Amino acid sequence: MDAQRVNLDGFAVPDPALGLVAMDAPADPVPSLVIADGRVIEMDGVTEADFDSIDAFITRHGLDLDVAAETMALTDTDFARLFVDPFTPRAEVIRLAAGATPAKLARVLALLRPAELTIAMTKLRARRTPSNQAHVTNRLDDPLLLAADAATAAAFGFREVETTVPVLADAPSNAVACLIGATVAAPGVLIQCSVEEAAELELGMRGLTSYAETVSLYGTEQVFTDGDDTPWSKAFLTSAYASRGMKMRVSSGAGAEVLMAGAEAKSMLYLESRCVALARAIGAQGVQNGGIDGASVAASVPSGLRELMAENVMVMARNLESCSGNDALMSESDMRRTSRTLPIVLAGSDFVFSGFGSIQRYDNMFGPSNFNAEDIDDFLAMQRDWGVDGGLRTVPPGRLLDLRREAAQVCADVYRYLGLADFSHVEEAADAAGSKDLGETDTLAVLGAAQAIRHRGLTVLDIVAALDECGYPEYAMRTLAFVQARLAGDYLQTSAIFDEQLSVLSLVTDPNDYAGPGTGYVPSPARQAEIDAIRQVRGVEDLRRSQSLLAVPGLLRPAGAASAGTSPRDVVIGVSPALGVDVWQCLSGLSVADVLREMLAGLEEEGCAGRVVRFTGTVDLGQIGLAAARLSGSGIAIGLQGKGTALIHRRDLAPLANLELYSVAPSVTLELYRLLGANAGRHAKGATPDPARNPYSDEAIEARYHTTVIALMELERARVVPGAAPVELSLEGLL
Amino acid sequence: MNDETRALSGRPVDGLTLDAVRAGDVGLADLRIHPETLERQAVIAEQYGNPQLAANLRRAAELTSLPDEEVLAVYEALRPGRSSAAELSALAGSLAARGLPLNAALVAEAAEVYARRGLSR
Numbered sequence: 117m118d119a120q121r122v123n124l125d126g127f128a129v130p131d132p133a134l135g136l137v138a139m140d141a142p143a144d145p146v147p148s149l150v151i152a153d154g155r156v157i158e159m160d161g162v163t164e165a166d167f168d169s170i171d172a173f174i175t176r177h178g179l180d181l182d183v184a185a186e187t188m189a190l191t192d193t194d195f196a197r198l199f200v201d202p203f204t205p206r207a208e209v210i211r212l213a214a215g216a217t218p219a220k221l222a223r224v225l226a227l228l229r230p231a232e233l234t235i236a237m238t239k240l241r242a243r244r245t246p247s248n249q250a251h252v253t254n255r256l257d258d259p260l261l262l263a264a265d266a267a268t269a270a271a272f273g274f275r276e277v278e279t280t281v282p283v284l285a286d287a288p289s290n291a292v293a294c295l296i297g298a299t300v301a302a303p304g305v306l307i308q309c310s311v312e313e314a315a316e317l318e319l320g321m322r323g324l325t326s327y328a329e330t331v332s333l334y335g336t337e338q339v340f341t342d343g344d345d346t347p348w349s350k351a352f353l354t355s356a357y358a359s360r361g362m363k364m365r366v367s368s369g370a371g372a373e374v375l376m377a378g379a380e381a382k383s384m385l386y387l388e389s390r391c392v393a394l395a396r397a398i399g400a401q402g403v404q405n406g407g408i409d410g411a412s413v414a415a416s417v418p419s420g421l422r423e424l425m426a427e428n429v430m431v432m433a434r435n436l437e438s439c440s441g442n443d444a445l446m447s448e449s450d451m452r453r454t455s456r457t458l459p460i461v462l463a464g465s466d467f468v469f470s471g472f473g474s475i476q477r478y479d480n481m482f483g484p485s486n487f488n489a490e491d492i493d494d495f496l497a498m499q500r501d502w503g504v505d506g507g508l509r510t511v512p513p514g515r516l517l518d519l520r521r522e523a524a525q526v527c528a529d530v531y532r533y534l535g536l537a538d539f540s541h542v543e544e545a546a547d548a549a550g551s552k553d554l555g556e557t558d559t560l561a562v563l564g565a566a567q568a569i570r571h572r573g574l575t576v577l578d579i580v581a582a583l584d585e586c587g588y589p590e591y592a593m594r595t596l597a598f599v600q601a602r603l604a605g606d607y608l609q610t611s612a613i614f615d616e617q618l619s620v621l622s623l624v625t626d627p628n629d630y631a632g633p634g635t636g637y638v639p640s641p642a643r644q645a646e647i648d649a650i651r652q653v654r655g656v657e658d659l660r661r662s663q664s665l666l667a668v669p670g671l672l673r674p675a676g677a678a679s680a681g682t683s684p685r686d687v688v689i690g691v692s693p694a695l696g697v698d699v700w701q702c703l704s705g706l707s708v709a710d711v712l713r714e715m716l717a718g719l720e721e722e723g724c725a726g727r728v729v730r731f732t733g734t735v736d737l738g739q740i741g742l743a744a745a746r747l748s749g750s751g752i753a754i755g756l757q758g759k760g761t762a763l764i765h766r767r768d769l770a771p772l773a774n775l776e777l778y779s780v781a782p783s784v785t786l787e788l789y790r791l792l793g794a795n796a797g798r799h800a801k802g803a804t805p806d807p808a809r810n811p812y813s814d815e816a817i818e819a820r821y822h823t824t825v826i827a828l829m830e831l832e833r834a835r836v837v838p839g840a841a842p843v844e845l846s847l848e849g850l851l
Numbered sequence: 852m853n854d855e856t857r858a859l860s861g862r863p864v865d866g867l868t869l870d871a872v873r874a875g876d877v878g879l880a881d882l883r884i885h886p887e888t889l890e891r892q893a894v895i896a897e898q899y900g901n902p903q904l905a906a907n908l909r910r911a912a913e914l915t916s917l918p919d920e921e922v923l924a925v926y927e928a929l930r931p932g933r934s935s936a937a938e939l940s941a942l943a944g945s946l947a948a949r950g951l952p953l954n955a956a957l958v959a960e961a962a963e964v965y966a967r968r969g970l971s972r
Contacts, residue, residue: 172964177903210900314923321919323882337968341931346970348961349929351907355954356922358911361884399907435900575879580872593869603864604856605888608908609895623899 122449128416135379135387138370138414138423139226143381147220149188151181160219168337170390173347174218178397184215192220196227199236199433202632206240213433214396221433222389225426230459233425237463239630240432242623243611244637246464248507249439250274250474252294253481257286257562258554259293259531260524260545266297267523269474270305271516272492273509275613276327278471280310280481283559287311289536289566291324292579295595296530297523303594304601304614306363310482313353320362323576323599324569326607327363329404329439329470333394334368335387339378351398361602363612365402365437366395370423371410384414388427396434401610403431404470406441406460411486415446421456428465435623437611443471445484453486461498461506464637466611468506476550489549496650505639509646521546529586534578536565659827666700671709671849678729678842681749685724687800688753689715690744691845693732693835695758699828702760703782703821711789713850715754715762718793724750724800726793728847732840735832738772741765747842750800754792759828760784764796775799776807782821783811859883859915886912906953913951925954929961936966 117123132141150158156175157164167175187195195212198204213221228236250269254261262279269277277298279290291309298305309319310330319325331353334340340347350366357364368391370384379387388405395403405427407414414420424441431438440460447453460468472495473485480488487495492508499506511519524545531537539561541554548554568574576599583592601607601618612622619625630636639647672691681688689712692699696708712728719726729747731740741755745767752775756762760781763774776795778784788808795805856864860880871877889912896904914922928934928942939962947955965971 169964169968169970172968176960177906180902207900214900313926317923318919322879341970344930346929346931346961346965348957348964349926349931351957352910352926352929352954355907355910355914356926358889358908359884359914359917359922361882396901396903399903399905399910401901401904575882577872577877577879577882580869584869584873589869592872596867596869596872599882600864600867603858603867603882603884603888605884605892608889608892610899610901610904624895 120449122447122452124448125452126412126416130417132383133381135374135382135384136417137383138417138419139222139383139385139426141381141383141386144222144383144386145219147188147217147223149179149184149217151184154181156181160217169346170335170337170340170394173351174390174393174397178393179217180214182215183211187212187215188217188220192223192227195224199224199228199240199429200232202239205631206628209240209433210435214435218389218393219386221393221430222383222386225389225430226385228426228429230422230425233422233429234459234463236429237425237432237460237465238636239628240429241465241611241628242432242435242437243466243613243621244626244628245621246505246507246637247275247467247613248273248469249276249278249467249471251443251471251480251482251485252277252279252475253281253290254475254479254551255282255481256551256554256557256559257281257283257290258545258551258557259289259537259562259565260527260539260541261548261551261554262290262293263297263300263523263527264520264545264548265475266294267301267519268516270298270301271511271519272474273507274305274472274474275507276306276308276467278308278310278329282481283563284311284315286562286566287315288319288324288569289562291319292569293527295324295576295579296527296591299591299594300523300526301519302616304598304616304618306613317356317360320357321360322574324579325362326602327365328357329365329367331364331366331400332368333366333391335373335382335390336378336380339373339376342376342378347394347398354398354400358608361605361608363607364400365404365439366398366400367404367408368392368395369405369408369410369427369441371407371413374413375410385423385426389430392427392430392434392436395431396436400436401608401612402437402439402466404439404441405431406470407444407446408441408470409444411441411444411446415452415456424456425459428460435610437466439467439470440465442469442486443482445486457486458498462502462504464504464506478552479550493650493652499647500650503647505637505643505647510649510651512651517546526583526586526588526591529588530579530582531565533582533586534574536568537561654823654827656827656830659824660698660831663698663700663831666707668700668709668849672696672728672730672845673849674730675844675846678747678844680747681727683725683749685800686749687719687724687726687796688744688748689726689728690731690740690753690755690842691728692735692737692740692757692832693730694832695730695756697835698831699758702758702784703824703828704760704784706760706786708758709850710786711756711760714786714789715756715793716847716850718790718795719797721794722797722801722803724797728845730843730845732835732837732843735829735836736771737761737763738765738774741774742767742769742771743842752796752800754796758832759825762789762792764792764799766799776805778808778810780810780812780817782817783813785811856888857885859885883915886915889915910953910957913954916950925958929958931970932972934972936962936971939965939971
């Protein structure tokens with residue numbers, strides 16, 4: 117048990133003094149709000165003269181004082197119930213939450229149990245249609261790989277791509293490469309390059325990026341100031357982004373204050389409640405929270421994952437966009453990290469991940485995400501299993517490679533055309549799983565390209581012109597259409613994304629209307645089909661095709677009606693309707709011909725004569741075996757189905773009884789089939805058989821094979837002719 | 852998209868065509884959002900229950916008239932320990948005089964709170 121990966125995780129002794137407590141710390145204030153002459157003179161136990169800068173900003177800008185008295189008069193329980201009550205519309209919770217102080221909202225959220233948080237998230241998120249965000253970075257800032265990986269992300273359905281840099285000066289190049297790559301795969305993907313604020317704003321001003329989210333807020337004044345900002349500087353920055361037409365959300369989340377030894381003995385949820393109230397107060401349209409860099413701090417304390425989800429729901433209750441964490445890898449255990457993410461996938465969020473690592477873990481310059489490139493198939497299966505929309509879709513492997521090659525080629529052409537760099541590793545970048553596959557690259561050339569973009573003041577227009585000149589007018593138009601759409605400003609509204617037709621989906625255009633079962637977001641039939649059709653699905657026709665490729669014509673020719681044997685050494689091998697007709701390979705991967713040869717050889721070893729008879733009246737192996745035994749001169753027979761299940765039967769037994777059964781068809785070997793033949797021979801002679809042991813394994817045999825079994829049985833059933841007489845089969849084809 | 856949406860330059864958004872780019876006829880101001888667009892979005896934000904987002908978009912509308920360096924300079928001045936209370940008050944005054952009353956009010960408020968909380972220089 118000690119070797120399980122969960123034991124690599126850190127679990128903390130709860131310690132309120134250090135802020136190591138998820139919710140309801142002893143030092144969390146009792147909610148209070150006193151208003152005099154339209155001015156807040158006390159909030160959460162602090163009087164106006166003692167307001168720190170966070171209190172001051174929230175009380176002046178963040179609360180709806182017209183509704184505050186009504187909200188604060190609600191008991192915590194009554195308010196919490198409104199979050200999950202299907203008869204209370206979202207708008208009513210939003211209206212009341214606008215009047216809640218940070219301490220009030222923290223207490224209310226702490227009352228919601230996990231299933232209630234899931235319902236509350238389903239109901240309160242702003243946008244009806246869930247979506248998802250990807251991280252696209254690499255250790256080398258290699259532009260062609262970034263372009264290919266951004267194309268991959270866009271193809272899988274991510275509507276935001278966030279990049280960052282290991283080398284700060286590379287930022288402009290990363291922004292351009294991701295913009296090009298995403299544009300090749302799908303229109304309207306929002307691009308972010310997370311770097312220092314001034315540099316990030318500059319990229320946005322030039323239209324190379326279109327949103328920002330790493331504008332950090334903290335829950336205590338000391339930590340906020342240590343972060344070199346104040347609520348006023350952040351409020352101004354928020355307006356600065358909007359003034360350049362950029363969408364912006366802030367970042368906060370549990371654990372940040374604890375890690376900086378500045379939690380002031382408050383709970384994580386209370387401190388986060390201050391951040392979220394401040395986010396609303398400064399006019400940000402959304403919040404990235406749910407732990408983020410501190411996710412594993414929250415995960416180290418009791419109810420920590422519940423706290424992370426409560427943070428997201430709190431954002432939604434404040435009528436803001438939720439970018440719901442799940443980005444930092446919070447555990448070494450696959451089960452724990454899945455457990456952390458699953459409820460948010462089930463509920464659906466504006467962004468289920470604030471950074472699904474759509475790249476290799478080692479290439480994620482934000483640090484590994486909770487889900488990464490190798491988890492995409494698992495995530496797609498999770499969506500399908502639960503019938504929910506997590507924002508992603510399957511991409512056929514061939515299509516993916518084409519898009520990656522195209523993205524890398526377009527990026528190389530644009531860099532060359534603009535005189536930024538001369539890269540020729542298009543194929544390598546398209547094929548690479550990650551930067552380790554690229555070998556030695558010219559990182560100085562990347563830096564040179566980035567500096568050229570910066571110093572020459574290149575804008576998205578230069579990219580448009582270059583795309584056009586390089587023979588990609590459709591990508592040029594796609595980029596330009598996006599620029600036009602941004603100028604309309606609709607995507608500055610809460611929870612805005614663009615769909616692939618460049619329509620904005622937001623609180624305004626796509627409001628969440630969940631009000632209990634039968635309401636709210638349901639994937640369109642086309643989208644549902646996309647969710648359901650993962651690339652691993654197989655049907656009966658797929659199996660028929662793959663089996664037919666293995667057909668051996670003439671293997672088992674009919675040789676007339678089967679008759680009863682008379683020799684005491686006569687042993688019939690009864691085979692199922694489709695064996696050697698439509699079914700040529702057993703679940704074990706052995707061919708039906710080899711299986712029959714081994715059985716016949718085993719019989720021969722014991723001095724018995726085997727013959728093969730097809731029973732077309734039934735697919736049931738017990739019936740086939742018994743009918744075969746009744747034709748056998750010895751009264752002993754072997755039954756064999758196409759999937760490889762086999763048994764020894766005797767003519768005086770009940771159909772469902774038998775002498776030996778190989779039930780785990782995928783694991784049966786040639787040696788075991790030979791032994792079955794030999795044992796049938798021993799039964800026929802009255803000698804003592806050497807019973808075979810069924811091979812068992814610790815693999816999920818049923819998960820692997822049941823769908824194939826169902827399809828194989830359908831092939832058998834389709835060949836059934838009720839009441840048909842047994843047919844002798846020639847053994848010539850087996851020689 | 853509103854049919855009459857214009858860029859900061861005044862160019863109608865639907866005039867932002869590939870032909871115009873090919874002709875070298877599009878500049879940075881054609882990529883910038885117009886203050887009237889931000890005001891229109893502010894009205895919508897208010898209608899959808901977020902007066903704070905509306906206030907932000909209105910401050911942003913004012914900031915469209917400031918060059919990038921000046922925007923970054925105001926941000927820098929508002930960071931902790933960068934400005935004295937008097938400098939912030941003066942900055943507020945200059946923003947007000949240049950027709951940015953909402954941003955001026957934000958800076959004036961910062962001046963007052965920073966002085967009390969020890970966040971000024």
